Amino acid sequence: MTPRRHGITWSAARHLLLLAGAAFILLPFIWMVSTASKPQTEIFTTDIHFIPQNLALWENFATAFGKASLWRFLLNGVVVTVSIFALQVLIALPAAYALAKLRFAGREVLFALVLFCILIPPQATAIPVFLLFHQIGILDSYAALVVPFTISAFGIFLMRQFFKTVPDDLIEAARMDGITEFGIVWRVMLPTAIPALTAFGIFSVVAHWNDYFWPLIVLNSEHLRTPPLGVASFRNEEAGTNYGPLMAAAIVIIAPLVIAFLLAQRRFIEGITLTGIK
Amino acid sequence: MAKIELQAIRKTFDSTEILKGIDLAIEDGEFVALIGPSGCGKSTLLRIIAGLEPQSSGEVRIDGAQVDGIRPSARNLAMVFQSYALYPHLSVFDNIAVPLRMRRHSTLARMPLVGRLHPARAATERGIREEVERVAAQLELSGFLKRKPGQLSGGQRQRVAVGRAIVRQPVGFLFDEPLSNLDAKLRVHMRAELAQLHRQLRATFVYVTHDQAEAMTMSSRIAVMIEGHIVQVGTPAEVYDNPQDIRVAEFVGSPKINALPGVIREDGGVEVLGWPLGLSTPAAAGRCSVCVRPERMELSSGPSAISGTVLHLENLGAEAFVHIKVERIEMPLLARISPDRQLPAIGSAIQFGFSTTAVRIFDAAGKRIEVTAAARSERIREKAVG
Amino acid sequence: MADALTATTILAGRGAAAVTPARDNSRSWPALAMVAPAIVLMGLLLLGPLLGVIALSFTDYQLGSPRFAWIGFANYEEMLADRVFWISLRNTLTYVAIVVPTAVALGLAVALLIESGSSLRAWYRTIYFLPVMATLIAMSIVWEFMLHPQFGLVNGLLHSVGLEGRSWLQDRGTALYALCVIGVWQALGFNMVLFLAGLVSIPRPLYDAAEIDGAHGAWARFRLVTWPMLGPTTVFVVVITGIRSFQVFDTVHVLTKGGPSKSSEVLIHTMYIEGFEFFRSGYGAALTVVFLVFVLLLTLVKSSLANRGVHYA
Structure with a gap:
């Protein structure tokens, strides 16, 4: 805690340890980029070199985009994550407002249910929801990817906690101005909730962009594949022969979130950890 | 017990100089209050004395020995923090016992689990128990020894913090705004308790506060710090009556001292608002500030030296404050009077004056100017009338 | 009415x-x-x-079959008699027992190291958090190539220091442990960030008081202030990491499919195979219930410790 006492030795030891750890953490990323830049001949060799002798980055990306519909996967990822988040907000915000600021019969019970629902892991409901979707015939569709996550108990809880901190005066003033209760949700509460909503949005988008379990269960069609599913199936088709393009595809899949994270680190870390209850 | 000496202490944080050469000698057993507006560097100075912060240059000596590079605990000073800094997971007993355990148990005996097997541990623990209980009894904490700090009131926490400080019998105590987290009533009560503690222990106390009432009521000497300098050191009465700098005059005393614009004439006479005060000074001619404490302002119903308008009245029961607007002075002046007499009406014209002995004069740079009564010592309103 | x-x-x-x-x-x-x-x-x-x-879980329902029957505990009986279930359960517990302590201890160590100095803090935080953001499936494929028996980086590095490489993911003895390494790699940064937040919220004056009270050295300060003050964070991190480890699926499904010969089979993967590849919904549901019991246990641990002052934020 008091670095000045330890002096240079401690500082050096600290950096040494942290750099060793960082090497372990970064190794897969470095190796991914390195492999994606190498031609076949350099990949299938037993000597280790990180910098390729012949740069084949472009060729590998071209092959990846040619063999797998990467653009399509990315687009699906965007469609699915954005739809999920929009619907989550649409459903959670009014409920959170009612739970935080309105009095109605059964409020406490409902809140207890919300708290309980936070604890339900998504794997637990997979089989019944799958059977339900099978019954109503929406498997293998965008709806199948989006609908199960439209209700976010955690989102309701988070926004309710946030709304609790909004002063009642603000709401009373809005009522005095003749705004309806629904109007209050969207015109008064939503603007105050932007920071909390941003954190929740990052949490939601990251979780569903990276989700593999559920899309794997409900999807068959190639054109609906989300990024993780897309890269996994690309790998299965290539059956471990074409590592250059495979690594290029991996880069493409992780790039959107990693770049967004590097640009807004503080917000991302807040979003992931504040809401890291799952 | 200890004498604490500071010599030419300087401290720079990121190229900002916080302390600009502090010299101060605190006698053994003395209660010295360091006061000053926030940001004046008083807390930093206290942390330097404690050893929590190294000074950029200068020397700290405790009982004549230089303590640079000596760890805080080895300086044998105790400190009471503004937030109390009690360990929230430990009971009151354990909180008070921490400094004793740290000092008396070997590192091995303090280890979790293994420590319990250490042969000397039990005997040392018994000694510690006795001392903690003695201190707790002294501070009336005996009933709370098993509680956690979170279950105590503000005043009780304060006493635990004091208990943790006195249990190790240090040579000196450092207090960093210890009462500022308490409510007003409790603060007055704790003031008395701390003063009594000082009389009992006869230890050296260094007490940092921004509340001049605390400093005035408890300490034997006050050091006023402003912008990284100690501007004046003296007994509370000296600092109040004979401020050597206008910033001291303005910081000490509540409500604030009245400052009127004055002029030193070529012949050494002092005038305020065109009226001669009957004082003369050897200082150079020019502008000056003429300061008068509110309780030394004298209102009169008849014609007097200076006239103004009553802007506002505050009757507090035991005393009353009259806010007076005087032409050519931006800030209203304040007079403290007894409410027994009839209070002037708001908006009414009023005359006032003050005795020449009530006047403190500062030059344009804010330094105190010595004055002597010219010929006759008389009240200026009499002069005005005459 | x-x-x-x-x-x-x-x-x-x-x-x-x-x-x-x-x-x-x-x-x-x-x-x-x-x-x-x-x-x-x-x-x-x-x-x-x-x-x-x-x-x-109390029925024999299979997807597509026109009818089902209540069969009581038959699914559970079948499960308890099934060698694969026990292997799967033991593997899951092994995975949790390795990943949780390692990822929590390393997360804490990295957080303490980062916090103990002032230089390059943001850089380290970013680097260690990177795996949390990167799509695990994509990174699993990278790990697979790194662990490639012939051309992988790991064996290459081992060769260069004269050690014998292995077929990490194809070897019964190492497949599960390889997955554990990936699990730790991914969870470490998340735990680090939670610990960093916990460290920042420890009031500075407590360290001053510890210094005045004679707590010399990093260990004494850690024992007196840091560790007790991190208590609530630690409970939270342990439980979260525990629940996530019980849910392990992505790496298993992509890299080993539970093999070789079930050596890396884990609960959720078994559930997936039974429920969504063989469409034995009833049996899959029984496996889900077992998984739920473990998650519930962890949640109970958390909430019982929460009464001692765990804060959620």
Whole structure:
């Protein structure tokens, strides 16, 4: 805690340890980029070199985009994550407002249910929801990817906690101005909730962009594949022969979130950890 | 017990100089209050004395020995923090016992689990128990020894913090705004308790506060710090009556001292608002500030030296404050009077004056100017009338 | 009718004090309208399916079959008699027992190291957090290539220091441990960030007080202040990492499919195979219930410790 006492030795030891750890953490990323830049001949060799002798980055990306519909996967990822988040907000915000600021019969019970629902892991409901979707015939569709996550108990809880901190005066003033209760949700509460909503949005988008379990269960069609599913199936088709393009595809899949994270680190870390209850 | 000496202490944080050469000698057993507006560097100075912060240059000596590079605990000073800094997971007993355990148990005996097997541990623990209980009894904490700090009131926490400080019998105590987290009533009560503690222990106390009432009521000497300098050191009465700098005059005393614009004439006479005060000074001619404490302002119903308008009245029961607007002075002046007499009406014209002995004069740079009564010592309103 | 009457009586009783009933009523309808979608979806997608999975575990339902029968505990009996279930359970517990302590201890160590100095803090934090952001499936494929027996980086590095490489993911003895390494690699940064937040919230004056009280050295300070003050964070991190480790699936499904010869089979993967590849919904549901019991246990640990002052934020 008091670095000045330890002096240079401690500082050096600290950096040494942290750099060793960082090497372990970064190794897969470095190796991914390195492999994606190498031609076949350099990949299938037993000597280790990180910098390729012949740069084949472009060729590998071209092959990846040619063999797998990467653009399509990315687009699906965007469609699915954005739809999920929009619907989550649409459903959670009014409920959170009612739970935080309105009095109605059964409020406490409902809140207890919300708290309980936070604890339900998504794997637990997979089989019944799958059977339900099978019954109503929406498997293998965008709806199948989006609908199960439209209700976010955690989102309701988070926004309710946030709304609790909004002063009642603000709401009373809005009522005095003749705004309806629904109007209050969207015109008064939503603007105050932007920071909390941003954190929740990052949490939601990251979780569903990276989700593999559920899309794997409900999807068959190639054109609906989300990024993780897309890269996994690309790998299965290539059956471990074409590592250059495979690594290029991996880069493409992780790039959107990693770049967004590097640009807004503080917000991302807040979003992931504040809401890291799952 | 200890004498604490500071010599030419300087401290720079990121190229900002916080302390600009502090010299101060605190006698053994003395209660010295360091006061000053926030940001004046008083807390930093206290942390330097404690050893929590190294000074950029200068020397700290405790009982004549230089303590640079000596760890805080080895300086044998105790400190009471503004937030109390009690360990929230430990009971009151354990909180008070921490400094004793740290000092008396070997590192091995303090280890979790293994420590319990250490042969000397039990005997040392018994000694510690006795001392903690003695201190707790002294501070009336005996009933709370098993509680956690979170279950105590503000005043009780304060006493635990004091208990943790006195249990190790240090040579000196450092207090960093210890009462500022308490409510007003409790603060007055704790003031008395701390003063009594000082009389009992006869230890050296260094007490940092921004509340001049605390400093005035408890300490034997006050050091006023402003912008990284100690501007004046003296007994509370000296600092109040004979401020050597206008910033001291303005910081000490509540409500604030009245400052009127004055002029030193070529012949050494002092005038305020065109009226001669009957004082003369050897200082150079020019502008000056003429300061008068509110309780030394004298209102009169008849014609007097200076006239103004009553802007506002505050009757507090035991005393009353009259806010007076005087032409050519931006800030209203304040007079403290007894409410027994009839209070002037708001908006009414009023005359006032003050005795020449009530006047403190500062030059344009804010330094105190010595004055002597010219010929006759008389009240200026009499002069005005005459 | 009777309901309406009681409702009126209650309202009248409450309204005696003031004119609030009218107000309550006028706001009660919007409130119910606001929570209605959430209630319906919660019932349909969370609570219903949760009850459904329990009910299903007592049936022999298979997807596509026209009828099903209640078979009591037959699924559970079958499960307990199944060698694969026990292997899967043991592997899951092994995975949790390795990943949780390692990822928590390393997360804490990295957080302490980062916090103990002032230089390059943001850089280290970013680097260690990177795996949390990167799509695990994509990174699993990278790990697979790194662990490639012939051309992989890991064996290459081992060769260069004269050690024999292995077929990490194809070897019964190492597959599960390789997955553990990937699990730690991914969870470490998340835990680090939680610990960093915990460290920052420790009041500075406590360290000053410890210094004055004679707590010399990093270990004494850690024992007296840091560790106790991190208590709530640690409980939270352990439970979160535990729950996530019980859920391990992505790496298993992509890299080993539970093999070789079930050596890396884990609960959720077994459930996936039974429920979604063999479509034995009833049996899959029984496996889900077992998984739920473990998650519930962890949650109970958390909430019982929460009473001792764990803060959620």
